[in-house]
Amino acid sequence: MVDQAQTRAWAAAASVPDPEVPCVTVEDLGILRWVRVEGNVAVAGVTPTYSGCPAVLAIEFAIEAALREAGFEARIERVMSPPWTTDWVTPEGREKLRAYGIAPPEQATGSKLALFGETTVACPRCGSTHTERLSEFGSTACKAQYRCLSCSEPFDYFKCI
Structure with a gap:
């Protein structure tokens, strides 16, 4: 019960x-x-x-x-241990970020490419992966600023940790 x-x-x-x-x-x-x-x-x-x-x-x-x-x-x-990772963001949370216009984090566990920013980030608006990073930091330190080269829209990417 x-x-x-x-x-x-x-x-x-x-x-x-x-x-x-x-x-x-x-x-x-x-x-x-x-x-x-x-x-x-x-x-x-x-x-x-x-x-x-x-x-x-x-x-x-x-x-x-x-x-x-x-x-x-x-x-x-x-609670400091184990340390938080973006892998703990729920599927619902990832979808809420996308719907809000923020590209959700890639899965980071075991991925050196994801951890060091060499990821393919899909535009949360049109879904295109033809994007470029404009700045390592967006509106907060946990986000990076990207631009979609397909729809020309800027967007934040919630960085992997």
Whole structure:
């Protein structure tokens, strides 16, 4: 039997949008690792996308607020191991990124080409792989700026980590 408090706490925490990429939630990104309920305290484990991510505190505060709104006392535990990878972005999260106009990350695990930026990035608007990288950094450090040479539209690519 699934504990109703546990289900409610997970749903509250999982619904928090990423402040830098609001089309996806912390669940979609795979940074919400777990939520457990201890009495009336909901404890959420969160793994930052990278150690220097400026949104880490905002995400943790938003998850804490969501848990409090759901009727729990709240605590956040930052989970650093294993480190987050873009492979943890869910299929739903990848589709949400694409629909928002951001090319989702390639699978990074075991791929030296993906990790060092030598990937083929498909345009999220027209699907063409005839694209070029304009800048290693886009609107945030976790994205690179690309341009589609088929439809001429610029777009962000959520880089592999």
